[in-house]
Amino acid sequence: MIITLTPNPSLDRTYEVPSLDRGDVIRATGERMDPGGKGVNVSRAVAAAGQRTIAVLPLGGAPGALVADLLHAQGIEVARVPIAGATRSNIALAEADGVLTKINAPGPELTPQEQELLLETVRLRSAGADWIACCGSLPRGLAPTWYAELVARAHTAGVRIALDTSGPALLQALRERPDVVKPNAEELAEAVARPLATVGDAVKAAEELRERGAGAVLASLGADGQLLVDDAGTWYADAPVDAVRSNVGAGDSSLAGFLIAGGHGPQALASAVAHGAAAVQLPGSVMPTPSDLDPAAVTVTADIPVDRPLTEPVS
Template identity: 55%
Template sequence: MIVTVTANPSVDRTVEVDALARGTVIRARAAHVDPGGKGVNVSRALAALGHKTRAVLPSGGAEGRQLADLLAADGIELVLVPIRGAVRANVSVVEPDGTVTKLNEPGPYLVPDESAAVAEAVRTAAAQADWVVLAGSLPPGVPEDFYARLAETLRRGGTRVAIDSSGPAFASALTARPHLVKPNREELAEAAGMPVATLGDAVAAAGVLRARGADAVLASLGADGALLVDDGGAVHGEAPVPVPRSTVGAGDALLAGFLAAGGCGARALAEGLAWAAAATGLPGSRMPAPADLDRTAVRLHDTVETGRALRERDPA
């Protein structure tokens, strides 16, 4: 069982356009409404590929009811924590080359008793879990060390913890010594306090995060694949996508596949890459079904090409 925690979930509308031009009327080619939030997406990917998962999230307003209905249709076990405010609604605009422009609302303000209720729900839901994923941004009102305190409690109880967040919430969580962190390139550079322009930079930045408390670092590098840095060293892998449709949720699919395959080592990295590539080939934030996976496309490299420059776009 993999439990996910999404402190700031959303209802996500994805609109596909031929081109995005400011100040004009644009006719969309297609639109999709999906559940949103990093932890939510991890649970969606796991459920779509037949793995047991439980999602913990605050829920309020019409959007909260819509989100719960969407997730229930995906067969995900839900732990809903009632809040006074309404779950946020986000919009992603996707262009034909896969470029995504996102408009994310800040989310509802959670008062202290609501934050405490979410934390208590996590502790209860995590009983006998293989992994707990603490993911995404924190809504207004929730303290920056929310994930850090949860991770400390869970780790003391023997539960493995993965963190996928950003900014102060991510930096604070490192001090709780999580078993795994999953930054993208931008988050990796921010947390390590250094530019990440090459694979060698990414390895060095991952080393900084490990020195600050993380046992292992799984870094999504967009079109350059993903990097795993742990006690065994560094492994880089790629899975080319012939026709990218949307990168929304690809990093979440990477993490879901990695954990589903055991959460450590090259084999888990390869599985995560297959899931991420499949998600990138689907519209909106859809998660792949078994028929969407092409594990033969995954390439793990014998050595990390440290001088290789990373491409500028990092959409994961």
């Protein structure tokens, strides 16, 4: 069973458009409304795989109620933490060529009482959990050390924790030794404060995060595949993708695949890549089901292509 925590969830509206032309009236060819937020997407992917998950969420106002309703409709148990502010609403514009434009609202500010209730709810719901996945940016009101406090409490309760965040919140949490951190290439470069031009650069950056406290680093390199660096070794994996329809939630689906497969070693990495590759070929933030996966297409190797340039170098 996987618990997810999304401190700043959202109601996401995705519109498919032929192209995005500034100043024009654009007619959408398709639209979706989904519960949003990185941890929410992890729960949705876990549920789509037929596994049990509980989504811990601070929810407020009409958007918050709709997020809970949408998750319940997908068979996901919601541990709702009531807040005074309204849950944010986000908009994504998906163009026919795969380019995605996102407009993310800042979200409500959580009071000290709401913050503590969120931590306590995670503690109460984590009994018997295999993993707690803490994902996304921190909302207004939460200090950069908040995730570090959460990691410490999870370990005191004997539960493994996966962390998908960035910036100061990630760096502060490393001192509490999260079991897995999942940066993308941009977040990885930010964490080590240097550019990444090759797969080898990404490996060195992941190794540095482990030296700072991360038990394992699952690094998503976008079209260049994924890396896993843990105490057993370093692996690289990728899979072909016929056409990218939307990358919304693809990284979250990947993390779900990794945790579902045990969260350790090359088999879990292969599951992560299979889930991520399937997700980008689906509309909006639709999460893949087992029938969408093509595990045979995934290649995993310990022979890291360190000199391979990244398709999109991070400066």
